[in-house]
Amino acid sequence: xxxxxxxxxxxxxxPTRPALEPLPAFTTFVQSRALAIILVGGxxxxxxxxxxxxxxxxxxxxxxxxxxxxxxPLIGGGFLFNIAVSIASMAIxxxxxxxxxxxxxxxxxxxAKISWFLTQFFRNSPWLVLLFFVMFLLPFELKLGSxxxxxxxxxxxxxxxxxxxxxxxxxxVRGGIKSIPFxxxxxxxxxxxxxxxxxxxxxxxxxxxxxIPPWMNLYAILTMATTLISVVGIQDSMTLTxxxxxxxxxxxxxxxxxxxxxxxxxxxxxxxARLTQSLERRVAVKF
Amino acid sequence: MCFxxxxxxPVDVSFKQKQVASGKIAAWIALIIELGSxxxxxxxxxxxxxxxxxxxxxxxxxxGTSMAQAQDTLAQVKQKGTLTVGIKNDxxxxxxxxxxxxxxxxxxxxxxxxxxxxxxxKVELVPxxxxxxxxxxxxxxxxxxxxxxxxxxxxRKVVGMVEPNYYAGATNILSPKSANLxxxxxxxxxxxxxxxxxxxxxxxxxxxxxxxxVYPAVPDALNALQGGNCIxxxxxxxxxxxxxxxxxxxxxxxxxxLNSEDPQLWAIGVRLADLNGPFGQLxxxxxxxxxxxxxxxxxxxKWGIKQSPYLIETNKKLKGN
Amino acid sequence: xxxxxxxxxxxxxxxxxLNYSVFFDNYDQTLFLxxxxxxxxxxxxxxxxxxxxxxxxxxxxxxxxxxxRIGTAMFVQFFRNTPPLVQLxxxxxxxSSLLPTLxxxxxxxxxxxxxxxxxxxxxxxxxxxFNIEIFRSGIEAVPTAMxxxxxxxxxxxxxxxxxxxxxxAFRICLPSLGNNLVNLxxxxxxxxxxxxxxxxxxxxxxxxxxxxxxxxxxxxxxxYVALVAVLVGLMQRWERSLRIPGYIA
Numbered sequence: 001x002x003x004x005x006x007x008x009x010x011x012x013x014x015p016t017r018p019a020l021e022p023l024p025a026f027t028t029f030v031q032s033r034a035l036a037i038i039l040v041g042g043x044x045x046x047x048x049x050x051x052x053x054x055x056x057x058x059x060x061x062x063x064x065x066x067x068x069x070x071x072x073p074l075i076g077g078g079f080l081f082n083i084a085v086s087i088a089s090m091a092i093x094x095x096x097x098x099x100x101x102x103x104x105x106x107x108x109x110x111x112a113k114i115s116w117f118l119t120q121f122f123r124n125s126p127w128l129v130l131l132f133f134v135m136f137l138l139p140f141e142l143k144l145g146s147x148x149x150x151x152x153x154x155x156x157x158x159x160x161x162x163x164x165x166x167x168x169x170x171x172x173v174r175g176g177i178k179s180i181p182f183x184x185x186x187x188x189x190x191x192x193x194x195x196x197x198x199x200x201x202x203x204x205x206x207x208x209x210x211x212i213p214p215w216m217n218l219y220a221i222l223t224m225a226t227t228l229i230s231v232v233g234i235q236d237s238m239t240l241t242x243x244x245x246x247x248x249x250x251x252x253x254x255x256x257x258x259x260x261x262x263x264x265x266x267x268x269x270x271x272x273a274r275l276t277q278s279l280e281r282r283v284a285v286k287f
Numbered sequence: 288m289c290f291x292x293x294x295x296x297p298v299d300v301s302f303k304q305k306q307v308a309s310g311k312i313a314a315w316i317a318l319i320i321e322l323g324s325x326x327x328x329x330x331x332x333x334x335x336x337x338x339x340x341x342x343x344x345x346x347x348x349x350x351g352t353s354m355a356q357a358q359d360t361l362a363q364v365k366q367k368g369t370l371t372v373g374i375k376n377d378x379x380x381x382x383x384x385x386x387x388x389x390x391x392x393x394x395x396x397x398x399x400x401x402x403x404x405x406x407x408x409k410v411e412l413v414p415x416x417x418x419x420x421x422x423x424x425x426x427x428x429x430x431x432x433x434x435x436x437x438x439x440x441x442x443r444k445v446v447g448m449v450e451p452n453y454y455a456g457a458t459n460i461l462s463p464k465s466a467n468l469x470x471x472x473x474x475x476x477x478x479x480x481x482x483x484x485x486x487x488x489x490x491x492x493x494x495x496x497x498x499x500x501v502y503p504a505v506p507d508a509l510n511a512l513q514g515g516n517c518i519x520x521x522x523x524x525x526x527x528x529x530x531x532x533x534x535x536x537x538x539x540x541x542x543x544x545l546n547s548e549d550p551q552l553w554a555i556g557v558r559l560a561d562l563n564g565p566f567g568q569l570x571x572x573x574x575x576x577x578x579x580x581x582x583x584x585x586x587x588x589k590w591g592i593k594q595s596p597y598l599i600e601t602n603k604k605l606k607g608n
Numbered sequence: 609x610x611x612x613x614x615x616x617x618x619x620x621x622x623x624x625x626l627n628y629s630v631f632f633d634n635y636d637q638t639l640f641l642x643x644x645x646x647x648x649x650x651x652x653x654x655x656x657x658x659x660x661x662x663x664x665x666x667x668x669x670x671x672x673x674x675x676x677r678i679g680t681a682m683f684v685q686f687f688r689n690t691p692p693l694v695q696l697x698x699x700x701x702x703x704s705s706l707l708p709t710l711x712x713x714x715x716x717x718x719x720x721x722x723x724x725x726x727x728x729x730x731x732x733x734x735x736x737x738f739n740i741e742i743f744r745s746g747i748e749a750v751p752t753a754m755x756x757x758x759x760x761x762x763x764x765x766x767x768x769x770x771x772x773x774x775x776x777a778f779r780i781c782l783p784s785l786g787n788n789l790v791n792l793x794x795x796x797x798x799x800x801x802x803x804x805x806x807x808x809x810x811x812x813x814x815x816x817x818x819x820x821x822x823x824x825x826x827x828x829x830x831x832y833v834a835l836v837a838v839l840v841g842l843m844q845r846w847e848r849s850l851r852i853p854g855y856i857a
Contacts, residue, residue: 126795126808135419230693247386418815478722514719
């Protein structure tokens, strides 16, 4: 809603609903910088709280920042591993998900039904349970004739995370295709396009733009879900954080360590979220 | 020709019927693949191939081991040049992380010693938990388990336990001195941290009915104990003793207040099929050697573990022979 | 009625090695059913609280106070862009260690909030952050004419929010809310990591005792898909019953 020039406001009306004003917190770059500043501030604050708590300790102990710096490279390395896992899972999940999504709109009834069932099944199962499922039930190596493919634990974890990604990508693809008005299919048909031509030359190029934002959103969710691999015994940033905390055994370190881990993920996922938002807005304008 | 498979160890047939089924399927798949790989020569399918496949099928059916497990692990390890060992990375001083991210500890020393004996230079350490180590072993993800594994009757049906056992532990609790626990029965209704997959969880629950809070791994449980989320941590007494005797100020206000219960031998685990095979034999010989030579006692000292009566006793017994 | 089922699964176990111990072993059955109960309780509590968080947050976002808007935005962005598992550990281990303790009935010091409590708080905030966004977009979709009409009738801002905006916006965002709540139910499995005895925890207990990982996995997946299906069904019914004929499709 547009703000009226102040002099034209009817005297008796209170200013109009502020709820509908576009929220500056989400739109301006300045705000995002403020966010960053405040988050870093929060981190320093968390260290401060902990430092205050540990001030009463009887034994002299190394400062929180020293301990944090000592472990930061190791935990940071673990975080890079999380990122690597997320990229690999996304690649596998996207490829299989596109197939599954196209399968859902297949003219063949059985293929469409099976694709629909698989999508629903993997979309509605908890990620952690799927991860357990794959970790425990996939063999350690695949034998294809004389060829033996080893399946190390990290690879299984990637597959375990790729399954729900696949189902969600399938849903994005199906949704994107369905969002294009059906009349386009009909008019293209009347122009003697084949089904394949309609799909690849007319529908998908339009739908693709709409699929990108939810796809990126899914990637951010996946990146955050990679911490689940710590629960099934793979060493990632979360495992290393816990191991470090046990090794140090100081209660005052919990807050700064977990805050550091949270901020690592935030620093990676927040820019993706902002990019997704701006893309979403641009796509929305174009259609 | 069937004797070519002689290193397959007969396994108690009643052990798991579904393994028989999967073994059969594996054999059929092997047969089909082998037939398929003949390609254009399929017409002149050699009798040798057919018999070999039939042997495999028969072997799998009778002994219930899948094809992957039927192979000799020792030969495989030599061929790979890598020994893959399931170890703990959260169980100081048996297997834990140092700040550089390297896994070290007594059990890692044992793993290295076995690799040295086999003559492979590379040891791949796979961190396992109580809940997944037997699965990993039987799937073949790891060649052996040296992960503070208690040698129980139920587990012997699933994995091969190497004797002589390399250590003995028992169940106890780690608790803050202020908790003032005196008897096992004091645990009734109290929150006690434990770790998923430990054999004593069920026994202690049934006998003393504490409110057990079970975590995926030891660090989680220790974090919870330090944070006051439970009154005690239920675990092997060996870990508790070594934790307390380490002189670490963070454990200064903690104690192991109860009498250890339910003594339990620890064993290195190999696949059942390997237990009486060359690989199992090698590990057994090594284990005897460790006891006899006093290597285990030495390691105990190196890692600051309180002397265990079991080790001294076994050392004496084996030396006497 | 349960007897033949138990007998059949026992038969299945002895003849085919498919050990669904949950159906015939008393100890395992109790464990599993308690886990199911905890999961349902955890889900319901989190659904309720996360909707509350969403409503309050969406209201704050429309506030005239800049600080309230920025604060809410920060809350939303922080909880949306960090892993729920780390949030859970953050609350359970870090925040909990800062809080004062209570004396329990045994005279020992116990934290004020136990692991189940932290799981509820953590998941409610996590899902709540998403709900704030969902409600905000719903509120933005309420036609301006409607609120202006309410204003001209002399309603206060809170009254407009409560009587006009929320009911309409709620109907608009029910589908995406449903999606988020399904996610929330799936997220409750993370409570396993801090030892909350929910369904995954109970199953892990069972399979490490009975060595029946395969069977428990199948059972777990079926149970969760069934739980989610029930939730989806309920949401759809709710959507239908809330529909204003001729207004929102």
